[in-house]
Structures are given as structure tokens and as C-alpha cells.
Amino acid sequence: MRGRAHKLGDDVNTDYIISGKYKFKTLDMKELAKHLFEDLVPGFAESVRPGDIVVAGENFGHGSSREQAPLVMKEAGISCVVAGSFARIFYRNAINVGLPAVVCKTGSISDGDLVEVDLEQGRLKDLTTQRTLKFKPLSGIMAKILEEGGLANYIRKHGELPVEGGR
Amino acid sequence: MAKTIAEKILSKKGHRDARAGDIVIGDVDLLMAQDGTAPLSIQAFREMGGRKVWDPAKVALVLDHNAPSPSEGVSRLHASIREFAAEQGVHLYDVGCGICHQLMPEQGHVRPGDLAVGADSHTCTYGALNAFATGVGSTDAAAVMRTGRLWFRVPRSGKVQAEGSFPEGVYAKDLALEVVGRVGASGANYMSVEFAGDAIEGISVDGRMTICNMGVEMGAKAAMASFDAKAARYLGGGKFAPVIPDPGARYEWTEKVDANSLEPKVSRPHRVDDVVSVKEVAGTPIHQAFIGTCTNGRLEDLKIAAKILRGGKVHRGVRLIIAPASRGILKKAIEQGIFQSLLDAGAVPVTPGCGPCVGTHDGIPGDGDVVISTANRNFKGRMGNSLASIYLASPATVAASALEGAITDPREHL
Numbered sequence: 001m002r003g004r005a006h007k008l009g010d011d012v013n014t015d016y017i018i019s020g021k022y023k024f025k026t027l028d029m030k031e032l033a034k035h036l037f038e039d040l041v042p043g044f045a046e047s048v049r050p051g052d053i054v055v056a057g058e059n060f061g062h063g064s065s066r067e068q069a070p071l072v073m074k075e076a077g078i079s080c081v082v083a084g085s086f087a088r089i090f091y092r093n094a095i096n097v098g099l100p101a102v103v104c105k106t107g108s109i110s111d112g113d114l115v116e117v118d119l120e121q122g123r124l125k126d127l128t129t130q131r132t133l134k135f136k137p138l139s140g141i142m143a144k145i146l147e148e149g150g151l152a153n154y155i156r157k158h159g160e161l162p163v164e165g166g167r
Numbered sequence: 168m169a170k171t172i173a174e175k176i177l178s179k180k181g182h183r184d185a186r187a188g189d190i191v192i193g194d195v196d197l198l199m200a201q202d203g204t205a206p207l208s209i210q211a212f213r214e215m216g217g218r219k220v221w222d223p224a225k226v227a228l229v230l231d232h233n234a235p236s237p238s239e240g241v242s243r244l245h246a247s248i249r250e251f252a253a254e255q256g257v258h259l260y261d262v263g264c265g266i267c268h269q270l271m272p273e274q275g276h277v278r279p280g281d282l283a284v285g286a287d288s289h290t291c292t293y294g295a296l297n298a299f300a301t302g303v304g305s306t307d308a309a310a311v312m313r314t315g316r317l318w319f320r321v322p323r324s325g326k327v328q329a330e331g332s333f334p335e336g337v338y339a340k341d342l343a344l345e346v347v348g349r350v351g352a353s354g355a356n357y358m359s360v361e362f363a364g365d366a367i368e369g370i371s372v373d374g375r376m377t378i379c380n381m382g383v384e385m386g387a388k389a390a391m392a393s394f395d396a397k398a399a400r401y402l403g404g405g406k407f408a409p410v411i412p413d414p415g416a417r418y419e420w421t422e423k424v425d426a427n428s429l430e431p432k433v434s435r436p437h438r439v440d441d442v443v444s445v446k447e448v449a450g451t452p453i454h455q456a457f458i459g460t461c462t463n464g465r466l467e468d469l470k471i472a473a474k475i476l477r478g479g480k481v482h483r484g485v486r487l488i489i490a491p492a493s494r495g496i497l498k499k500a501i502e503q504g505i506f507q508s509l510l511d512a513g514a515v516p517v518t519p520g521c522g523p524c525v526g527t528h529d530g531i532p533g534d535g536d537v538v539i540s541t542a543n544r545n546f547k548g549r550m551g552n553s554l555a556s557i558y559l560a561s562p563a564t565v566a567a568s569a570l571e572g573a574i575t576d577p578r579e580h581l
Contacts, residue, residue: 011352011438013546020525021551024203024233025240027210039548059353062386063544065288067207067304087386088357089288093304141190141318151306152214159216161314164190 001079001100001119002127003051007111008040012056013063014090016040023068029075032068036076050077053115055106057083061090070094070101080117082106082124095142098150104135119146140164169413171324172391173359176299176410178321180282187323187417195225196281196298198311201267202230203525204286206244207305209251212312219255221315226257227276229267231520236262237528265493265519268292268380268461272372273493275402279394279409284311289461289543291382294391295375296398297409299359301389322359322388325350326418329366331426336578338471339374340463340541340561342366342424343381344432348442349422356386358419361412366426367392372401373465380462381543384439431564431576433539436556437547445564445576454536456481456569458514458562459490459522463541466496466505472566473505475580476512482572487514487565488530490522512570526551539568 022035037044054073060083061069070093073081080100084107094101100119109115113128122137138146144162148154154162168186170178178184181191200208205228212220220226228248236242245262252259260270268289271277279297283290286308293300303317311317327346333339360382367375375392382390392398394409431445458464458472469491481487489509491497497519500506510516515530517523523530524542532538532555540550545557560568563577570580 013544015544015546015549019548019551020203020232020527021531021548024244024525024527025238027206027244039553059356059386062352063288063546065204065286065290065302065304067204067306071207085353085356087353088388089302089304092307096304096306151310152211155215155310155313161192161310161316161318163192163318 001051002114002116003053003079004049005053005055005109005111005113005115007109008054008056010057011059011062012040014061014066014069015063017061017069018066018072023066029071032072033076036072045076048077051079052077053117054078054081055109055115057106058085060086062087065089067093067097070097070099074099082117095146096151098146100146102135104133169415171359171416172361172410172412173299173322173324173389176280176282177319185321187321189321190318191321192316192318193282194316195284195311197225197227197271197276197283198308199227199229199267199271199285199287199290200308201232201287202234202245202248203232204305204308205248208286208308208312209247211306211309215309215313217309217313220257220312223256226312227260227271228252228257229260229264229270230262231266232525233527234262234520235518263494263518263520266461266464266521269465269492272296272376273495278402279407284308284317288383289380291387291390292376292380292461294379294382294389295372296402297391297394299389299391302383322357323419324359324361325355326421327360327362327424328421329362329364329424329426331366332369333366333426333429336563336581337429337431338561338563339370339377341429341432342426343378344434344442344559345424345429346422347381347384347440350385352384352438352440353386355382358387359389359391360387362390362392366424368395371467372398373467377462384543431561431578433564433574434545434559436545436558439544439559445560445574448558448574449576451574452537453485453539453568453573455530455532455538456485456487456565457523457530457538457540457542458565459492460524460542461492462543463562464490464492466499468541468562469496469500469505469509472562473508475563475566475577476570477508479512479570481513481569485569485572486530487569488517488523489514490517490529491519494519523550539565539574541565
């Protein structure tokens with residue numbers, strides 16, 4: 001996948017991704033997507049082009065368990081989120097709804113860089129700076145879930161939770 | 168090999184000898200979802216081909232975050248939750264019953280050694296009863312409804328060893344803030360945090376819930392305390408099988424806290440881990456004060472606030488909003504005269520539930536407002552207005568500040 005980087009800082013919490021004042025009212029992710037990162041970067045939603053990539057620092061997605069956070073990012077057209085580290089509930093939720101989440105040091109990437117992510121090879125190429133970064137590809141249960149496009153799809157297809165081992 | 172509480176519970180529920188780092192598929196004892204997360208869970212459950220939940224007795228749905236409904240949209244979602252609850256025969260705690268994290272322990276849904284999963288990040292609260300309790304998203308919750316199980320990576324553990332006794336005017340919340348300030352917002356990411364020592368043994372189950380509640384504010388997957396006679400009494404007595412960590416169990420870090428030397432603390436806007444002593448920000452004018460939430464809306468909290476407010480009046484220009492954590496707490500507060508004192512002082516009571524904590528209703532601050540709250544999060548915009556600032560503190564500090572109209576050390580009002 002390839003897209004422009006939207007660079008964010010450390011400790012971006014799920015209230016900043018989608019505020020509680022919107023998310024309780026509706027399951028319409030299109031409606032919610034208009035408010036993506038609203039309190040953090042005013043006008044963010046309008047600036048997203050399909051395929052864009054969110055690039056953040058440490059502890060991305062900490063705070064509430066709201067699954068609307070990765071769902072809204074996906075709905076807005078974000079193809080992948082790359083961060084130095086993730087808070088655990090967000091990380092699980094992202095994979096469970098089929099939004100690739102990549103753990104990778106992001107200090108060398110600037111806002112607006114064109115970035116290409118290869119999930120299987122574990123390679124992130126910044127096409128603007130021509131730098132290539134490596135990351136550990138997903139494995140085990142989480143790789144199986146992402147392959148099926150999320151946990152709901154996985155369980156519908158296989159009738160049970162994924163287990164470790166085999167492929 | 169010696170095991171932590173997390174390793175013991177996940178080994179038992181996962182039917183294997185598991186260590187930190189291992190993956191287990193655990194049998195779940197309780198699945199909870201609230202009105203902000205249940206609608207997506209129900210949707211995902213259907214997508215998974217779910218028809219009947221695995222065990223209706225082990226599923227509880229709570230309408231607390233946005234209750235009673237402030238809009239048609241919320242009302243529609245509430246109706247869908249009620250309909251699902253009736254169809255499936257699961258526990259439903261409707262509008263006004265209280266906050267999920269008060270109701271689950273209070274109504275007997277949690278026992279020591281349990282594996283509890285909730286579609287809400289503060290599910291870690293139930294660790295106060297020696298359970299492994301963790302927050303997940305809606306799709307994971309749906310997977311539990313469908314299969315009764317969920318996969319977990321067994322977390323590494325950290326330990327907070329708190330000794331001594333709390334000085335007057337210093338409470339469990341101050342300890343929780345002190346620890347979050349030291350460990351940081353991601354310092355316990357993916358970990359289980361055990362709270363031990365005579366300072367923890369010395370406080371009530373309510374206080375332990377306050378402390379475990381804030382585990383997730385340092386990124387923890389679970390937070391827990393040991394089980395004792397106090398906890399058994401809380402559960403109405405009976406036979407329990409507490410989980411005790413083995414001597415020599417592995418902890419990645421240990422934070423030692425001397426309760427005797429603790430002071431009233433606050434988190435400054437807009438980070439929970441930006442913790443200082445109240446005296447450093449004393450005198451900061453406030454516009455709204457809030458006592459409630461899954462952190463500090465319990466009887467003990469209301470009692471402490473009432474004691475400080477008794478005979479006084481909330482400062483002119485300040486709204487003091489009170490949201491008891493459950494209907495049961497509200498009834499007891501009325502019976503014990505606590506509520507009368509709060510009302511006499513000019514407090515504004517709202518429905519038992521989450522109140523204004525999540526920015527949906529019941530007291531959204533105005534532009535430029537400064538709020539002091541007993542909640543667990545002070546992110547910008549958390550209470551519904553990104554132009555407001557939120558300080559977090561104990562019920563005593565919030566009550567004293569409401570009287571003075573400015574952030575105040577509660578020890579001046581004891």
C-alpha cells in the first residue's frame with residue numbers, strides 16, 4: 001500500500017481519534033469520519049486522500065476501548081497506521097477490524113512524505129527521502145485475523161477463534 | 168516455576184501451563200459491554216454468524232455512558248441493546264442503574280480468580296477483587312459472546328508495593344495518581360500490575376477499585392489486588408479461591424510507595440500522567456467540579472465529599488456536579504444523610520452513571536472553563552469541549568476546591 005504520510009506525535013489517545021461527543025450517537029462511520037482527529041488537527045478529515053497513511057510516535061491509541069477509533073480511520077480512507085508503539089486495546093482493535101497497524105520507528109518520516117508499506121516483507125519505504133525502514137511482519141494469530149480482513153470475517157468463515165501455529 | 172497472579176489465572180482459564188509471553192485461549196467468566204460499545208459488538212456478533220450467546224448468565228449489558236439518552240440517535244442504539252438483551256436473555260442494567268464498573272462487582276458478577284472481559288478500557292477495575300479483568304474492543308467482545316473464549320498473550324507483570332498508612336486528607340486516588348505519574352501513560356503497556364503491601368490491605372475495596380481502575384492510564388492490561396477478609400465481606404461472604412502470587416514470581420519492575428509521605432495530588436491538563444502535588448497548583452480558579460465516575464463515584468467518596476461540604480456552600484460561579492456510581496450507592500447516600508449535605512451545599516445531582524466524564528451530556532464545560540474532576544482522564548476535549556481544561560483529583564480535593572472556587576488542598580478543610 002502507498003500513501004501520503006500524516007505525521008502525528010506521541011500519546012495520541014482514542015478521544016483525539018474520535019471524540020466521545022460524537023461516537024455514542026451513531027454507528028454511521030461515514031458521519032463519524034468527518035470528525036477524525038478533530039481536536040488534534042483541525043481539518044484533518046478533509047485533508048485525507050484514500051490510501052493515506054497515519055504515521056505517529058509512541059503509545060498510539062491509548063485510552064478508551066472504542067473500536068470506532070480504527071473503524072473511523074479506515075472509513076476516512078486511511079490504509080495503514082504506523083507508530084513507534086501502540087496501546088494494546090487499539091492495536092487489537094485495529095487488526096480485528098482489518099486496519100493494518102505497523103510497529104516501526106517513525107522519526108525519519110515527515111508529514112506529507114510519500115510512503116510505501118509492504119506488510120509481508122516488513123518493509124516501509126519513504127519514497128520522498130528514499131529511506132527504507134524494516135519492521136517485524138505480523139505473525140501468528142494476528143496475521144491470520146488480518147489476512148481474513150478482521151476477526152468477524154475470520155469467525156464467520158472458520159466458525160471459531162484462530163489458534164497459534166500452522167497457517 | 169513461580170508465577171504471578173496473571174500467569175496463574177490465565178494458565179487455569181487457558182488449560183495450559185502458561186508464562187508471560189505465551190498465548191492462551193481462555194474461558195471467559197464474564198463479558199460486559201456498555202452503551203458506547205455494545206451496538207458494535209451486537210453488529211459484529213451477527214457478522215460472525217452468531218445466533219445465541221454462549222452463556223447468557225455470563226453476559227451483562229449496561230446503559231451508563233449516555234443515559235438517560237440525550238438524543239434520538241442514542242435512543243435508537245439504546246433500543247437495539249434492550250432488544251438484543253431481551254432476545255438473548257442476558258443481564259441488562261438499564262438507564263439509571265449505574266456505571267458498569269460499579270455494577271459488575273456490586274451485583275456479584277466478579278469473583279477472585281475470574282477471567283473477566285469488558286468492552287470498556289476501565290474493566291481493569293475488577294482486579295480489586297483479585298480477578299484478571301481486561302478491556303477489549305467491540306469485536307473481541309463479540310467473539311466472546313459467540314465462543315465464550317478469547318485469545319490472550321500472557322502479560323509480563325509489574326508490582327506496586329505500598330506500605331504505611333494514609334495521612335488524613337490523602338486517599339486511594341492520590342496513590343493512584345502518584346503511581347500513574349511515576350510509571351507514565353505507557354509505562355505499564357501490555358502488562359499486569361499487582362498492588363500489594365499493607366497500605367493496600369489497609370484500605371477499603373472501594374479504594375482498591377479506584378486504584379485498579381487507573382491501571383489502564385499507564386497502559387496496563389490488568390491491575391489487581393490480593394483477596395482478603397474485606398474483599399470476602401464485600402462479596403457477601405462465602406467460599407472463595409483467592410489467587411496468590413508465588414514467592415519468586417517475576418516482576419519487570421517494582422514501584423515502592425510510602426503512603427505515610429503521600430500528599431494530595433492532581434493530574435494537570437491534558438495528560439493523566441502529568442501529576443503534581445495539589446499545593447503546586449493551589450489557587451487556580453475553577454468553573455466546574457465533578458464528583459463521580461468509575462474511579463470515584465462510590466459511597467466512601469460521596470461521604471468524604473459530604474464531610475468537607477457540610478455546612479458550607481459551593482463557591483459562587485462554580486457548578487458542583489455529583490453522579491453516584493450506582494442506584495444502590497445513591498440510596499445509601501440518601502439513607503445516611505450524605506446526599507442531604509451535598510444538596511444543602513448546592514451540588515447538582517445527575518443520574519447514577521458516567522455523568523459528564525465522556526463529554527456526552529450532564530455538564531459539558533464551556534469555552535475556557537477549568538474543571539476539577541474525580542475521573543480518570545483529562546484529555547483535551549474529553550468532557551466534550553476541547554477549549555476546556557481538566558484537572559483530576561480525589562473527591563476531597565474536588566469538594567474543597569468547589570467550596571473555594573479554586574484548586575484547594577483538602578487538608579485545609581478537615
